[in-house]
Amino acid sequence: MRVTILTTGGTIEKTYNERDGSLRNYHTILLKMLATLRLPDLEVTYDQVVLKDSLEMTKDDRVRILQATQQALACSDAVMILHGTDTLVQTGELLHRELRDLFVPVILTGAMRPYEFRDTDALQNVIEALLAARLVSPGVYAVMHNRVLRFPGVRKDAERLTFTKL
Amino acid sequence: MRVTILTTGGTIEKTYNERDGSLRNYHTILLKMLATLRLPDLEVTYDQVVLKDSLEMTKDDRVRILQATQQALACSDAVMILHGTDTLVQTGELLHRELRDLFVPVILTGAMRPYEFRDTDALQNVIEALLAARLVSPGVYAVMHNRVLRFPGVRKDAERLTFTKL
Amino acid sequence: MRVTILTTGGTIEKTYNERDGSLRNYHTILLKMLATLRLPDLEVTYDQVVLKDSLEMTKDDRVRILQATQQALACSDAVMILHGTDTLVQTGELLHRELRDLFVPVILTGAMRPYEFRDTDALQNVIEALLAARLVSPGVYAVMHNRVLRFPGVRKDAERLTFTKL
Amino acid sequence: MRVTILTTGGTIEKTYNERDGSLRNYHTILLKMLATLRLPDLEVTYDQVVLKDSLEMTKDDRVRILQATQQALACSDAVMILHGTDTLVQTGELLHRELRDLFVPVILTGAMRPYEFRDTDALQNVIEALLAARLVSPGVYAVMHNRVLRFPGVRKDAERLTFTKL
Numbered sequence: 117m118r119v120t121i122l123t124t125g126g127t128i129e130k131t132y133n134e135r136d137g138s139l140r141n142y143h144t145i146l147l148k149m150l151a152t153l154r155l156p157d158l159e160v161t162y163d164q165v166v167l168k169d170s171l172e173m174t175k176d177d178r179v180r181i182l183q184a185t186q187q188a189l190a191c192s193d194a195v196m197i198l199h200g201t202d203t204l205v206q207t208g209e210l211l212h213r214e215l216r217d218l219f220v221p222v223i224l225t226g227a228m229r230p231y232e233f234r235d236t237d238a239l240q241n242v243i244e245a246l247l248a249a250r251l252v253s254p255g256v257y258a259v260m261h262n263r264v265l266r267f268p269g270v271r272k273d274a275e276r277l278t279f280t281k282l
Numbered sequence: 283m284r285v286t287i288l289t290t291g292g293t294i295e296k297t298y299n300e301r302d303g304s305l306r307n308y309h310t311i312l313l314k315m316l317a318t319l320r321l322p323d324l325e326v327t328y329d330q331v332v333l334k335d336s337l338e339m340t341k342d343d344r345v346r347i348l349q350a351t352q353q354a355l356a357c358s359d360a361v362m363i364l365h366g367t368d369t370l371v372q373t374g375e376l377l378h379r380e381l382r383d384l385f386v387p388v389i390l391t392g393a394m395r396p397y398e399f400r401d402t403d404a405l406q407n408v409i410e411a412l413l414a415a416r417l418v419s420p421g422v423y424a425v426m427h428n429r430v431l432r433f434p435g436v437r438k439d440a441e442r443l444t445f446t447k448l
Numbered sequence: 449m450r451v452t453i454l455t456t457g458g459t460i461e462k463t464y465n466e467r468d469g470s471l472r473n474y475h476t477i478l479l480k481m482l483a484t485l486r487l488p489d490l491e492v493t494y495d496q497v498v499l500k501d502s503l504e505m506t507k508d509d510r511v512r513i514l515q516a517t518q519q520a521l522a523c524s525d526a527v528m529i530l531h532g533t534d535t536l537v538q539t540g541e542l543l544h545r546e547l548r549d550l551f552v553p554v555i556l557t558g559a560m561r562p563y564e565f566r567d568t569d570a571l572q573n574v575i576e577a578l579l580a581a582r583l584v585s586p587g588v589y590a591v592m593h594n595r596v597l598r599f600p601g602v603r604k605d606a607e608r609l610t611f612t613k614l
Numbered sequence: 615m616r617v618t619i620l621t622t623g624g625t626i627e628k629t630y631n632e633r634d635g636s637l638r639n640y641h642t643i644l645l646k647m648l649a650t651l652r653l654p655d656l657e658v659t660y661d662q663v664v665l666k667d668s669l670e671m672t673k674d675d676r677v678r679i680l681q682a683t684q685q686a687l688a689c690s691d692a693v694m695i696l697h698g699t700d701t702l703v704q705t706g707e708l709l710h711r712e713l714r715d716l717f718v719p720v721i722l723t724g725a726m727r728p729y730e731f732r733d734t735d736a737l738q739n740v741i742e743a744l745l746a747a748r749l750v751s752p753g754v755y756a757v758m759h760n761r762v763l764r765f766p767g768v769r770k771d772a773e774r775l776t777f778t779k780l
């Protein structure tokens with residue numbers, strides 16, 4: 117099983133800067149996360165496509181994610197995208213509209229609390245996304261908090277701090 | 283979504299006794315594990331059916347697991363079983379033989395390293411089992427290390443410390 | 449042994465707000481930290497005196513810390529103060545100037561990385577401060593990163609992200 | 615400040631073997647522990663003197679620890695010994711008897727729960743021992759659980775799972 121993971125920054129990848137006390141997207145934390153998992157039968161390729169808070173993502177950034185996904189589709193059994201939760205839905209809807217005739221799943225995930233925190237949901241969500249990558253039919257999905265939500269119609273539930281379907 | 287989780291002991295549930303330095307099945311660690319996960323749309327019922335090293339499981343213990351599973355099937359969208367890895371395959375094959383006409387999945391999981399250890403695979407496996415519970419078709423499965431293996435024909439790969447299909 | 453711990457906020461106590469992604473002083477994390485330690489022979493009293501980034505501390509805040517310390521001295525074998533590192537030195541110098549005729553130690557500590565992060569130095573520093581509280585002679589100290597620095601003359605080494613003596 | 619750390623196995627250094635489920639002294643965990651601490655002003659030398667459960671220590675093992683300590687004293691500002699708790703007192707009493715005219719401290723520590731466990735007291739005890747190494751006067755000590763106990767007369771309190779003074 118070959119998975120391509122595209123990283124884009126977002127809350128899940130924010131790290132702490134001890135010099136100025138800021139919490140920002142300084143670098144990807146993907147490899148650190150993967151190193152804690154047991155994935156004996158998974159071939160992972162990854163690419164850092166964007167590195168910013170998803171509230172600051174431009175239309176160009178989203179086009180870049182779309183293009184990177186299209187490229188990855190050619191040589192992957194699934195594509196997974198680490199994304200900020202604030203605009204994950206916008207990117208997901210774009211991918212859903214533009215990626216016609218998908219024959220593998222495209223799975224977006226992220227976290228409500230950065231990976232670097234003790235009580236993060238990052239690992240849970242990445243573990244779930246990597247398992248869903250094996251099980252769901254072709255399509256675009258948000259996977260988080262033990263839920264698998266297929267686009268279109270996914271939305272962030274800001275009250276309950278998770279994602280749901282309309 | 284309603285999941286019934288049956289606990290049976292095994293490596294995943296072994297805990298350390300500071301008085302004598304032993305590592306044994308003293309009590310279930312299920313609730314401690316679940317407390318670290320975000321499961322906003324999952325209704326969990328649980329039952330401690332057995333509490334021992336799976337190498338010490340008798341035929342009676344396995345029958346008890348079978349009966350508890352049959353009971354749970356009536357009122358659950360999935361049944362998950364925490365089990366020792368040494369004889370997980372035997373219990374899985376028994377469930378596969380005896381549970382005919384399943385209309386929900388039955389998922390066995392466990393860990394190579396107890397939950398109480400820093401580098402445990404317990405959380406990964408439980409997260410995966412709880413997601414697979416939503417996605418796979420009716421049947422009996424072992425879910426662990428990013429793999430979903432359907433009975434019959436599952437075996438423990440003692441060399442690579444994981445499970446595979448024959 | 450009776451220790452009074454005064455909390456004032458600072459980096460060590462910053463926590464993450466999942467609603468707006470901010471990292472701020474929302475509440476003290478002292479009890480959460482202490483719950484992870486084994487202190488069979490220590491009687492801890494605590495008081496939240498201030499709750500803010502130490503860069504925002506006013507002269508009034510520092511007077512409040514001084515007064516709380518004076519009160520605590522009467523009934524404690526040591527006073528420990530959780531403090532932001534940016535102005536820990538200013539508070540330490542004030543306490544050193546104002547607290548004459550000390551007969552127990554007053555120990556300031558904090559962290560370069562908040563307690564809520566995986567790679568925090570908070571626990572190390574609190575453990576060290578609580579042990580120094582038993583061992584050092586009366587005086588005002590900064591304790592952090594395996595160093596015990598007596599006021600006056602302590603300074604933050606912004607380059608190496610720790611404290612030293614002039 | 616130069617500290618020599620002698621490792622001898624014991625509970626603190628027990629690690630889990632996924633092949634047979636045993637918890638034993640397979641290798642030292644000292645460097646893994648130290649890597650999580652901030653010790654900007656500490657020069658650490660270490661030596662694995664013994665590697666076994668302290669209940670299995672022979673008279674010869676203890677003589678080996680004594681000799682390694684004597685050697686280390688010549689070039690260290692303090693000597694710290696990681697030791698199993700079951701016979702830590704015997705080794706401490708031996709060192710106290712044999713090491714006359716000490717001009718630096720010798721500090722024994724260990725843990726009630728191995729370092730590899732989530733809820734271990736290993737890090738607390740090592741942090742305390744390394745700080746005590748800077749502060750106490752020459753002599754032989756057990757340091758653990760926020761207590762600094764000078765030999766002779768230290769004993770393990772098996773009921774409360776800690777050390778005390780007679």
